[in-house]
Amino acid sequence: MNTARLWRLAKGNLQREVGALAVSAGGVALGIGCLVFFLALGAGLRRAVNEVFPVSTREVEVVVPQVALGGLFGDLKIDDALAARLAQIPGVEAAYPKMALRVPAVTRYNGLFFGHELHMGLEIIGTGLPPAVLAQDTKAPFADQGEDKPIPVVVNRRLLEIYNKVFAPQRGLPRLSENMLIGFQLPVEIGRSYVAGKTLEHSQETALVLAGFSDRAALAGISMPIDAVKRLNARFGADAQSYSSVLLRARSSEAVPAIADAAKRMGLEIDESERRSALQIGQAVELVTLALSLLAALITALAAVNTMQAFYASVRERRREIGILRAVGATRGDVAAVILLEAAATGLAGGVAGVVVARLAAAVLDWFAKNHLPDFPFKPQSFFHFTAAQLLLGLAVALLAALFGAFFPAQAAARMDPAQALGE
Amino acid sequence: MSELAAQVRGLSKRYPPREAGAPAQALFDSLDLDVAQGEFVAVEGRSGTGKSTLLHILGGLDRAFEGEVRVFGRALRSLADDELSALRHQQLGFVFQSFNLLPSLSALDNVLLPDAFGRGVPDASRRAQEALERVGLLGKAKARPAALSGGERQRVAIARALLVRPPLLLADEPTGNLDAATGVGVISLFRELHAGGMTLLIVTHEARVSHAASRVLVLREGKLTPGEEGT
Numbered sequence: 001m002n003t004a005r006l007w008r009l010a011k012g013n014l015q016r017e018v019g020a021l022a023v024s025a026g027g028v029a030l031g032i033g034c035l036v037f038f039l040a041l042g043a044g045l046r047r048a049v050n051e052v053f054p055v056s057t058r059e060v061e062v063v064v065p066q067v068a069l070g071g072l073f074g075d076l077k078i079d080d081a082l083a084a085r086l087a088q089i090p091g092v093e094a095a096y097p098k099m100a101l102r103v104p105a106v107t108r109y110n111g112l113f114f115g116h117e118l119h120m121g122l123e124i125i126g127t128g129l130p131p132a133v134l135a136q137d138t139k140a141p142f143a144d145q146g147e148d149k150p151i152p153v154v155v156n157r158r159l160l161e162i163y164n165k166v167f168a169p170q171r172g173l174p175r176l177s178e179n180m181l182i183g184f185q186l187p188v189e190i191g192r193s194y195v196a197g198k199t200l201e202h203s204q205e206t207a208l209v210l211a212g213f214s215d216r217a218a219l220a221g222i223s224m225p226i227d228a229v230k231r232l233n234a235r236f237g238a239d240a241q242s243y244s245s246v247l248l249r250a251r252s253s254e255a256v257p258a259i260a261d262a263a264k265r266m267g268l269e270i271d272e273s274e275r276r277s278a279l280q281i282g283q284a285v286e287l288v289t290l291a292l293s294l295l296a297a298l299i300t301a302l303a304a305v306n307t308m309q310a311f312y313a314s315v316r317e318r319r320r321e322i323g324i325l326r327a328v329g330a331t332r333g334d335v336a337a338v339i340l341l342e343a344a345a346t347g348l349a350g351g352v353a354g355v356v357v358a359r360l361a362a363a364v365l366d367w368f369a370k371n372h373l374p375d376f377p378f379k380p381q382s383f384f385h386f387t388a389a390q391l392l393l394g395l396a397v398a399l400l401a402a403l404f405g406a407f408f409p410a411q412a413a414a415r416m417d418p419a420q421a422l423g424e
Numbered sequence: 425m426s427e428l429a430a431q432v433r434g435l436s437k438r439y440p441p442r443e444a445g446a447p448a449q450a451l452f453d454s455l456d457l458d459v460a461q462g463e464f465v466a467v468e469g470r471s472g473t474g475k476s477t478l479l480h481i482l483g484g485l486d487r488a489f490e491g492e493v494r495v496f497g498r499a500l501r502s503l504a505d506d507e508l509s510a511l512r513h514q515q516l517g518f519v520f521q522s523f524n525l526l527p528s529l530s531a532l533d534n535v536l537l538p539d540a541f542g543r544g545v546p547d548a549s550r551r552a553q554e555a556l557e558r559v560g561l562l563g564k565a566k567a568r569p570a571a572l573s574g575g576e577r578q579r580v581a582i583a584r585a586l587l588v589r590p591p592l593l594l595a596d597e598p599t600g601n602l603d604a605a606t607g608v609g610v611i612s613l614f615r616e617l618h619a620g621g622m623t624l625l626i627v628t629h630e631a632r633v634s635h636a637a638s639r640v641l642v643l644r645e646g647k648l649t650p651g652e653e654g655t
Contacts, residue, residue: 005540012528324524327485328584329513329541331506419486422520423476 028350031300042289125221128229307405323421347402517585
C-alpha cells in the first residue's frame with residue numbers, strides 16, 4: 001500500500017466533497033475548540049490558584065495539636081529540644097521554628113500617606129521567623145536590632161495585592177509597589193490593645209520598618225525576626241521559650257510524607273490549612289474542568305457520528321467509483337485506506353480549526369476581562385494557559401474522532417461487491 | 425494450440441428468485457469457453473443474456489458462480505480477494521461501456537489510477553503519457569472527464585487499461601455510448617492492440633465490433649455458440 005499515491009486519490013475526493021466534509025470538520029472543530037478552550041481555562045485557573053496559594057512540595061509546617069492530649073503526651077510544647085529532634089528526622093534539610101508575638105500590639109497612623117491624609121489604627125498580629133526563611137525576599141536588613149530600634153518586618157505579597165485592589169480604591173489611596181514601601185516605617189505600640197482589658201502595663205512605643213515582601217511571610221499579620229519576638233515576649237512576661245510551629249524543609253518532595261509521619265509520631269500534627277485551601281480550590285477547578293471537558297468530548301462524539309453519516313452518504317454515492325478502484329486492482333484495504341485518509345484530513349482540518357477557535361475565544365475573553373471586569377485581587381493577566389500538550393491532545397482527539405466516524409463506512413466500502421457496484 | 429488466456433468449464437450462475445417459492449433464475453448453464461493468448465474474441469448477445477456478468481466473472485469481480493474459471497492458468501475460485509486484486513492489477517485491463525472515469529481526477533490522473541495500488545506501475549508517468557499519446561489525447565491530459573466528449577472519455581478509459589500493459593483486455597460494450605464515427609476509431613484502436621499481441625475479449629451487441637474480432641461467439645440461453653466469423 002502506497003500511502004502517498006492513495007492520498008492523491010483521497011485529495012481529489014476531498015476537493016470534490018469539500019462542502020459536505022466542511023460540515024463534518026466544523027463539528028469536529030467545535031468539539032475540539034471547546035476541549036482545548038476548557039483545558040486551557042482549567043490550566044489558567046490552576047496557575048492563578050497557585051499564585052494565590054503557593055504551595056511548596058518540599059515543606060511542611062508542624063504544630064502542636066489543638067485538641068488537648070495531655071494525658072498521652074503531657075503538656076506538649078515545641079521547645080528547642082523538640083525543634084532539634086524535628087531537625088534530626090531523616091530527610092529534613094532544615095527546621096525553622098516560628099514563634100507568635102504573644103503580647104498585643106497596635107499601630108496608629110495619623111498623617112500623610114504617599115500624599116494622602118490617612119488615619120488608621122490596626123491590631124497587629126506578629127509572627128517571628130528565622131531570617132533565613134525570608135532571606136531571598138528581603139531588601140533591607142531583617143534581624144533584630146535590639147531595644148529602641150525599629151523592628152524590621154516582612155509582609156505577605158497577597159496583602160499588598162488586597163491593599164491595591166480593595167483597600168486603596170475604597171479609601172481613595174494610591175496603589176503602591178513593593179519598592180515604594182521598602183523602608184517605610186509605621187509607629188507601633190507593643191503591649192497595647194484596642195480590646196478592652198488586654199492592654200499591658202508599661203507598653204513600649206517603637207516602629208516597624210518594612211524590609212520586604214514575600215510569599216512565605218505569614219498571611220495573617222506581619223513577620224518579624226524571631227529574636228525580636230522572643231525579646232518582646234520575654235519583656236512582657238509571655239512565653240518566650242516554646243514555638244508556635246516549626247517549618248520543616250525536606251531534601252526532596254518524595255521525603256515529605258515520611259517526615260510528616262515522623263512528626264505525627266512525636267505527637268505533633270501538620271498544619272495544612274493553606275495547603276488544604278489550595279487543594280480544595282484546585283480540586284474544584286479540576287472538577288469543573290473535567291465536567292466541561294466531558295461536555296466537549298460529547299460534542300466531539302456527536303461530531304464523530306456526524307462524520308460517520310457523511311461518510312456513509314459519500315460511500316453510497318461513490319459505489320460505482322469504488323467498483324472502478326477494485327477493477328483496476330485496489331484491494332479492500334486500499335479502498336478503506338482511501339476513505340480513512342479522507343477522514344484523517346477532515347479530522348485534522350477540524351482539529352486545527354478548533355485549536356485556532358479556542359485561542360481566539362480565549363484572547364477575546366481575556367480582552368473582555370482586562371477591559372470590562374473590575375480589577376479584583378489576584379486578577380490574572382490571562383485566565384488561560386495553553387500548552388503544547390493540550391494542542392497535541394486536541395489534534396489527536398480530532399484525528400481519532402474522524403477516524404472512528406469513518407471506520408464503519410470504510411469497512412462498508414471495502415466489503416462492497418465490485419460487480420454489483422459497477423453494475424449500478 | 426497456444427496457451428489459454430482464459431478457460432471456462434461448466435460455468436453456471438443463478439440469481440435468487442424474484443418471488444418466494446419461485447425457482448432460481450439461471451443465467452449460465454454449464455457454459456464453456458476457451459480464449460487463446462493473442463486472440464480477439466467478440467461475444468455477442470441481446471441485453472440481459474449475461475454478457476457483462478461473464479466479463480465480471482472472468483475479471484474476478486464476480487465470485488458467485490459454479491464451475492471452473494481459469495485466467496492464465498489460475499483458478500479464480502481458489503484465489504483470495506487480495507490475489508484477485510493483484511491479478512486484475514497486473515494482468516487484466518477493463519474497458520466499460522460508461523467509461524467509468526473518476527470525475528475528480530484529470531485524464532492523466534485517471535490513466536495513472538492503477539499506479540495507486542499494489543506495487544504501483546514501473547515508470548508510470550512515462551507510460552501514462554505514452555498511453556494518452558497512443559489514444560490521441562496527450563493534449564488533453566489535464567482535462568477533467570466532464571470537459572471531454574464521450575469518445576475522448578472512452579479513449580482515456582482505454583489508455584487507463586493499457587497503463588499496466590495487460591496481456592488480457594476485457595471490454596464491456598466499449599462502443600455502446602459512442603456515435604458511429606467515434607466508435608470506428610475505438611474499434612481501430614482495438615485492432616492495433618490485437619495486432620500488437622494483446623488478447624481481447626469484448627462483449628457487444630454491435631456487429632461492427634464483432635467484425636473486427638478474429639472469433640465471434642453468441643451468448644444465448646446460457647450457452648455460447650459460434651457466431652459469424654469476423655476479420
